[in-house]
Amino acid sequence: MGLSRVLAILGALGASFCTWLGAGAAFAAEPQPWETGFQPAATPVMERIEGFHTELLYIITAIAVFVLALLVWVIVRYNDRVSPKASRTTHNTVVEIVWTVVPVLILVAIVVPSFKLLYFEGDIQKPDMIIKAIGHQWYWSYEYPSNGNFTFDANLVQDKDLKEGQLRLLTTDNPVVVPVDTLVEVQETSTDVIHAWAVPSFGVKTDAVPGRLNDTWFKATAPGVYYGQCSELCGNGHGFMPIMVQVLSKADFDKWVEDAKKKFAQVDTPGAAQVAAVPAN
Numbered sequence: 001m002g003l004s005r006v007l008a009i010l011g012a013l014g015a016s017f018c019t020w021l022g023a024g025a026a027f028a029a030e031p032q033p034w035e036t037g038f039q040p041a042a043t044p045v046m047e048r049i050e051g052f053h054t055e056l057l058y059i060i061t062a063i064a065v066f067v068l069a070l071l072v073w074v075i076v077r078y079n080d081r082v083s084p085k086a087s088r089t090t091h092n093t094v095v096e097i098v099w100t101v102v103p104v105l106i107l108v109a110i111v112v113p114s115f116k117l118l119y120f121e122g123d124i125q126k127p128d129m130i131i132k133a134i135g136h137q138w139y140w141s142y143e144y145p146s147n148g149n150f151t152f153d154a155n156l157v158q159d160k161d162l163k164e165g166q167l168r169l170l171t172t173d174n175p176v177v178v179p180v181d182t183l184v185e186v187q188e189t190s191t192d193v194i195h196a197w198a199v200p201s202f203g204v205k206t207d208a209v210p211g212r213l214n215d216t217w218f219k220a221t222a223p224g225v226y227y228g229q230c231s232e233l234c235g236n237g238h239g240f241m242p243i244m245v246q247v248l249s250k251a252d253f254d255k256w257v258e259d260a261k262k263k264f265a266q267v268d269t270p271g272a273a274q275v276a277a278v279p280a281n
């Protein structure tokens, strides 16, 4: 089997591996059994993250195949049996320049889209609405300063209380509700330890730090329910403070806001923030 044949087989394997990884993403916006790719993107940020990830996958696959091919070449062509008289070559200026310059060029090709994406994620345009997510041991509470300043807690729905179709460890009693195609700024903070507000299909993951106000943003492109989890080890209830985001049409969202204003406490009401916390575990 010649070298070109080996390379062709490795190339084909690499390509089918990439396709397989990509195919893993075509699911609902929740974790799936045996999922190897990302949850499907539901925001422009996540679409770009996915694109960048695919680019990187091609680059690393090409590098891995190239290095493996070199190894195979050396093993086949220069082993003791085929080539008993070893070469005593030590330096080669051309090769040394190439193996310095080419990796630098590869890194530049990676860093440019990487920084572009980083700035796109970090640069929050003028938001249409703001939500404040406050981490607690072990649940999230939310405030809606742009929509009447009400607040509510989102506690895990325990296994025994799950209804048909509700996802274990991901369903909360109150979802975070947002309108579709709306630039939502999420401000995160915490009342106790560091938590992190993360929703994979939105491409957001930001620490909620006590005494500090962090922010991130998302613009959901399709109605639906999206799930995330606290992503900073925060104690023994860390795995029991999920994030459930329901994206509604703008009209449905307005209706929800009207109900929410009546149903939930006002942030300004004394004691509103101290709604009794039910430990999630």
Ligand SMILES: [Cu+2]
Binding pocket: 135, 136, 194, 195, 196, 230, 231, 232, 233, 234, 238, 241
């Ligand atoms: Cu947490």
